[in-house]
Amino acid sequence: RHGVSSQQCSSKYLIESDKLQYHTSDTVRITVRGSTNGDTFRGILLVAKTKTNQQIIGTWSVVGSDIKTLNCGGIDNTGITHNSPSDKLSIEALWHPPSAIIEDSIVIK
Secondary structure (H helix, E strand, O other): OOOOOOOOOOOOEEEEEOOOOOOOOOOEEEEEEEOOOOOOEOOOEEEEEEOOOOOEOOEEEEEOOOEEEEEEOOEEEEEEEEOOOOOEOEEEEEEEOOOOOOOOOEEEO
16 A cells, blocks of 8 residues: 555564463563664554464554554454554554464564
């Protein structure tokens, strides 16, 4: 929709999780921020996928007013994106794992 392809290079931004492993009842806090002080960004799109077959899994809820959830593949709250093009130092969102255990690595990108 924005006419820009996803980046296939290293980034100066970090995606951080408060958990390295999760249980189905967990809520995982995800933070996106610049790798150095003062790095800002304007837009973001995050989804959680299985590493092997790229299946979108889990749901998201927002923390703060800079982001909103969106529907991917016709399923509610399966991604997050920005609300406006204003500069952001960081954003936080909550990822809720699926109710069934996934026997694959999870990638948030």
